Amino acid sequence: MSVSEHRVSLLAQSAADRAKVLVSMATGDRIFSTVTRVCAYGVLLLLAGIMLSLVIGAWPAIQAFGLEFLVTRRWAPQLDEPVLGALAPIYGTLLTSFIAMIIAVPFGLGVAIFLTELCPIPLRRPIRVAIELLAGVPSIIYGMWGFFVLGPFLAQHVEPAIVWAVQDIPVLNTIFGAEVISNISLFNASLILAIMILPFITAIAVDVFGTVPPVLKESAYGIGCTTWEVVKNVVIPFTRVGLVGGIMLALGRALGETMAVTFIIGNSFQIDGSIFSPGTTISAAIASEFAESSDVHRAALMYLGLLLFILTFIVLAAARLMLARLDKRAGA
Amino acid sequence: MKISTLIAAGLVAAVSFTAAVAKDISGAGATFPAPVYLKWADAYKKATGAAVNYQGVGSGAGRKQIEARTVTFAGSDIPQKGEWLDQRGLVQWPMVMGGIVPIVNIEGVGPSDLVLDGQTLGDIYSGKIKRWNDAALKALNPKASLPDLPIIVIRRSDGSGTTYNFTYYLSAVNEDFKKKVGTGEAVEWPVGIGGKGNDGVANNVMQTKGSIGYVELAFAIQNGLAYTDMINSAGKRVKPKFDSFQAAAQNADWSKADHFNLVLANQPGASAWPMTVATFILMPTESDDAEAAAAAIKFFDWAYANGGSMAKELDYIPMPDSVVAKVKSAVWSKIAK
Numbered sequence A: 001m002s003v004s005e006h007r008v009s010l011l012a013q014s015a016a017d018r019a020k021v022l023v024s025m026a027t028g029d030r031i032f033s034t035v036t037r038v039c040a041y042g043v044l045l046l047l048a049g050i051m052l053s054l055v056i057g058a059w060p061a062i063q064a065f066g067l068e069f070l071v072t073r074r075w076a077p078q079l080d081e082p083v084l085g086a087l088a089p090i091y092g093t094l095l096t097s098f099i100a101m102i103i104a105v106p107f108g109l110g111v112a113i114f115l116t117e118l119c120p121i122p123l124r125r126p127i128r129v130a131i132e133l134l135a136g137v138p139s140i141i142y143g144m145w146g147f148f149v150l151g152p153f154l155a156q157h158v159e160p161a162i163v164w165a166v167q168d169i170p171v172l173n174t175i176f177g178a179e180v181i182s183n184i185s186l187f188n189a190s191l192i193l194a195i196m197i198l199p200f201i202t203a204i205a206v207d208v209f210g211t212v213p214p215v216l217k218e219s220a221y222g223i224g225c226t227t228w229e230v231v232k233n234v235v236i237p238f239t240r241v242g243l244v245g246g247i248m249l250a251l252g253r254a255l256g257e258t259m260a261v262t263f264i265i266g267n268s269f270q271i272d273g274s275i276f277s278p279g280t281t282i283s284a285a286i287a288s289e290f291a292e293s294s295d296v297h298r299a300a301l302m303y304l305g306l307l308l309f310i311l312t313f314i315v316l317a318a319a320r321l322m323l324a325r326l327d328k329r330a331g332a
Numbered sequence B: 001m002k003i004s005t006l007i008a009a010g011l012v013a014a015v016s017f018t019a020a021v022a023k024d025i026s027g028a029g030a031t032f033p034a035p036v037y038l039k040w041a042d043a044y045k046k047a048t049g050a051a052v053n054y055q056g057v058g059s060g061a062g063r064k065q066i067e068a069r070t071v072t073f074a075g076s077d078i079p080q081k082g083e084w085l086d087q088r089g090l091v092q093w094p095m096v097m098g099g100i101v102p103i104v105n106i107e108g109v110g111p112s113d114l115v116l117d118g119q120t121l122g123d124i125y126s127g128k129i130k131r132w133n134d135a136a137l138k139a140l141n142p143k144a145s146l147p148d149l150p151i152i153v154i155r156r157s158d159g160s161g162t163t164y165n166f167t168y169y170l171s172a173v174n175e176d177f178k179k180k181v182g183t184g185e186a187v188e189w190p191v192g193i194g195g196k197g198n199d200g201v202a203n204n205v206m207q208t209k210g211s212i213g214y215v216e217l218a219f220a221i222q223n224g225l226a227y228t229d230m231i232n233s234a235g236k237r238v239k240p241k242f243d244s245f246q247a248a249a250q251n252a253d254w255s256k257a258d259h260f261n262l263v264l265a266n267q268p269g270a271s272a273w274p275m276t277v278a279t280f281i282l283m284p285t286e287s288d289d290a291e292a293a294a295a296a297i298k299f300f301d302w303a304y305a306n307g308g309s310m311a312k313e314l315d316y317i318p319m320p321d322s323v324v325a326k327v328k329s330a331v332w333s334k335i336a337k
Helices: A003-071 A086-119 A122-137 A141-166 A186-209 A214-222 A226-258 A261-266 A282-289 A294-331 B002-023 B034-048 B060-067 B082-087 B118-125 B137-141 B159-175 B175-180 B197-207 B215-222 B244-249 B290-306 B307-311 B321-330
Strands: B026-029 B054-055 B073-078 B089-107 B154-156 B191-197 B211-216 B230-231 B276-284
Touching: A003 A086, A003 A294, A086 A122, A086 A186, A086 A226, A086 A282, A086 A294, A122 A186, A141 A186, A141 A261, A186 A226, A186 A261, A214 A226, A226 B118, A261 A282, A282 A294, B026 B060, B026 B290, B034 B054, B034 B290, B034 B307, B060 B073, B060 B276, B060 B307, B082 B089, B089 B159, B089 B197, B089 B215, B089 B244, B089 B321, B118 B137, B118 B154, B118 B159, B118 B175, B118 B230, B154 B159, B154 B197, B159 B175, B159 B211, B159 B276, B191 B197, B197 B211, B197 B215, B211 B215, B244 B276, B276 B290, B290 B321
Parallel strands: B026 B054, B026 B073, B154 B191, B154 B211
Antiparallel strands: B073 B276, B089 B211, B089 B276
């Protein structure tokens, strides 16, 4: 056997081995892709299943109230023919989440910028850990703290001053007006929500700020940018997809938060335009009424659940859309 | 050897477990009497060895379960109409009583310092009376120093038998309340803050200066809250006490009440508490499991005879003997054993 023949046979053999290995790898790949596909489709199936069971559960209420449910202010389950409407809980849900976001987003981003750009190195870790711990506190604890500490404090020392200060200013004296100031109000619930979602926003923002290539920031500093300019023109534009994602996650939590809010929102189906009045949210209404409800009342609560589902869906879809538009502009 | 002993032990455990399940009496329903039912069940087990399981899932859920016959008996704070019961082959009887009391959080005001009547209480809960120094409240309490504070109304956020009995009373004595709010387990409150459960209302009242709420007496006493006296239907001032609750049950005309369908609110009698609540047991006349039904009746019979002092310890009121006798003769005789 010549050297070249030997080489050819070796090559042939290694080709055969390779084919074998490739086949076995392809099988592995197929199994892997099937498993992951089943998992992914399983999630879709689950989503559809939840949606379907909500619709089935809510069907009696959908039949009874239809779309008018969305704009009816009354919630009167005691009548022989109950009149139930979702306007008050929808109003409460959107308002509390909105106020919470107004407070938590600037605050959370500010903390994140401080941590990544300005904070002395030895302090970074302790502050980060503290914020992550805040994110892990169960919501019922926030609710109890809001009920026993924050609510009474605001009602005695903060809110009366605000009400007094704006009493003669039109519009403001409706928003911040209150005949009765109690420990429990839409505003207090919003504040608790803000405290609850702040660590989410901060933790995600710190993580995404960390992905900015140092060379970008250094270049900006090199041409004489201030820290503010670097953050505004380099860090935030570079990370906005992650930021918006984090903020939307936080908004999702605010919309659906139940226990803490149920404690301090007052569970009252009223809309009077003041943020110092008691109110209710979709999840709080379901949590407090579900156990003792029946028939169309229960179906109406399921209908509320369906609405929350759709509301959250719309928020996430809007976030996606917004991101897509931002990307397009950045690409052009 | 070891394994076989384990298996044997497991089998014995499994067999004894199923045996215990078969003998069990199960009940579900109102949360208000749950503490006393559990206490009775505990003592009954010690005395006789028979177990009674009661789940406080709420009156409405209890009624659902007895309709579906998934439990031997149901507890409900709301008496049902005879027609409703007959259609479902059920009977009901009152088991134990309690009372609803208004509770207030005003500085310097202790238990029984204030007195209210149905008219003013209804006006407070329909949003007509807004401040503690309102003329109507001053007229009732000429000696008390009522503060110039807004009244913060606290009520239940969940459906509840307590709310049913409370609104039943207010609707009976206050026309305006009846029109504006009405009677129900969950109503459309024009004012106020909702707390979940009796303890939710008690907590909110404790936390909020100038607030008023309504809870079962036991919750007011356990939390050291200031309850008020009431003016009853005879125009007399009464304290929420054992005697005034019993007086309400004794004066109530059970003989006229079809199927014991009687709410104890606003009963006649000079010493009757106007917001007395009886809580009821529902059972089918023809049970799939006659043995369990008989065992349940045995338990209730024992509770009527021996449960009085235990009930009192928990601030519940046992039914008067006259009512017990009527339950035995008129209701239990109907249940197939």
